[in-house]
Amino acid sequence: MCSQTRLQTSANSKMDDDAIMALIESRPWTQGLYRKQNWGNNLHSLAPYVGRIKPAFAHWLIRTCTSRGDKVLDPFCGIGTVPLEADLMSRRAVGVDLNPYAVAISRAKFDRRPIEEALNWLRRADVNSTLEIPEDVPSWVQEYYDPKTLAEILLLRDLMIEDDQHFLLGCLLGIAHGHRPQYLSVRTGYIIPYMPSPKPEAQYRSVVDALIRKAKRTYRTPFALKTSGKIIQADSRKLPLEDDSVDAVISSPPYFDTLDYVSSNKLRLALMGIYGEDQEKLRTDLMQNRSTYIRQMETVGTELLRVLRRGSFCVLVLGDVHGSGRSLRTADEIFGLYSDLGFRLVGCVADEIPPEKTTIVKFNGEDGIRSRQSRRKYDRILVLRTPD
Ligand SMILES: C[S@@+](CC[C@H](N)C(=O)[O-])C[C@H]1O[C@@H](n2cnc3c(N)ncnc32)[C@H](O)[C@@H]1O
Structure with a gap:
């Protein structure tokens, strides 16, 4: 047909x-x-x-x-x-x-708001308030990250959900894993999280800094806030x-x-x-x-x-x-x-x-x-x- x-x-x-x-x-x-x-x-x-x-x-x-x-x-x-x-x-x-x-x-x-509002929220976020990884996070997830990076990701995720920061949560998920330095994980596939073998050593990445860069990149092309x-x-x-x-x-x-x-x-x-x-x-x-x-x-x-x-x-x-x-x-x-x-x-x-x-x-x-x-x-x- x-x-x-x-x-x-x-x-x-x-x-x-x-x-x-x-x-x-x-x-x-x-x-x-x-x-x-x-x-x-x-x-x-x-x-x-x-x-x-x-x-x-x-x-x-x-x-x-x-x-x-x-x-x-x-x-x-x-x-x-x-x-x-x-x-x-x-x-x-x-x-x-x-x-x-x-x-x-x-x-x-x-979730459209002026970029400064999102950036200020990030600058105010106290990522050092806990560096614990909750016990129920599966070990296979932990393999992808440096422990401090993962603790920051999980803390920021909770704060974003609490404060309805949908745009920032999207940014966080967007940079959660990938093959370039702007991503938070060990080097993996960007779309699908293929783990290379042997598994690379995970490096600490400041999640707030990476999010600020991601938010700014995204706002480079204009869109209506309404x-x-x-x-x-x-x-x-x-x-x-x-x-x-x-x-x-x-x-x-x-x-x-x-x-x-x-x-x-x-x-x-x-x-x-x-x-x-x-x-x-x-x-x-x-x-x-x-x-x-x-x-x-x-x-x-x-x-x-x-x-x-x-x-x-x-x-x-x-x-x-x-x-x-x-x-x-x-x-x-x-x-x-x-x-x-x-x-x-x-x-x-x-x-x-x-x-x-x-x-x-x-x-x-x-x-x-x-x-x-x-x-x-x-x-x-x-x-x-x-x-x-
Ligand atoms: C081919 S993808 C669509 C991709 C989309 N056009 C885009 O550009 O991102 C099909 C989507 O159908 C969703 N889906 C599958 N079953 C569904 C259901 N029963 N109700 C609503 N969404 C469903 C999947 O989660 C998936 O996101």
Whole structure:
């Protein structure tokens, strides 16, 4: 279905559907400055996430399918790429995700205050008030840090939560681990906390100094301090939103079980106090089970039909999935399901993904994260509309 770049639309399609599909087919996010991975506001780079979409890609989908003032929902918002870009483009953004780490980063992007306020909070924080590491912090977490650094991280985290310093908490999680001196851990992967072997010696890093640098870097690109954007931690199978209250949905849902949003974020989740059984529970709550995926996406589709106004766009970015010697076109599966629910197909565009960007993450054991290159070559942009 999605192999053609263009599909027949139903008889009642609107004139502007053609113009919209023509613009999406021209893939403007692959051209000029938009091609750059780091295009856009520095807030987008607050922290990493597996499966994050490019800000320029989000920008063009929002620009093509929505207007100023529209309420734009991303029901699988991850670290908030779509809500942030929608907000920067004067839409009313709503993001929903069930993963607490993703929600913390998304919320950080909407906690807008003058930089001096954040810096003063940091300068006032008394990081020497305790240098104890709480007993329940797992030993595998402690392996990543010098003890004083970890004690400062945990103390600052508690103070930030107490004082609703969402932006600073996002900064802290953003620099929690990585491969350069500005990160707080031993040298690890930035997105996934691969521990090198042999394990390097951990160095002390002043967490407050590193946070001040991170906050200043983030504020280098301007953004409005006033925002109507909202991030909700919830399950998209049961959206806490009113009927007929949303003007457009733009989202990249999970594709079957391709990515594990818990294992890949296990260290950052642990620094939020979520480890052991809590991580296991989160893994079962998130939609990342191949055998239940279709039924769960059907429930989400029913919810999207309920909250979307009539004639609204629902744009879903869905990758092909490979495994056990066969390929699955997620977009075809979802199209079949959603047309049965009453959505109308506007079109489907294949977006070729460069090979270096097609990492699939595989896991084994407590600390056995490893990755390999997948054969997925395309994301499919499925453009649907609710009935008129
Ligand atoms: C492909 S990622 C989205 C990435 C996002 N577009 C970004 O740029 O960061 C899919 C997201 O779906 C979330 N998710 C999985 N099951 C969910 C559910 N039942 N309800 C809400 N979110 C869920 C995962 O936590 C993950 O963040």
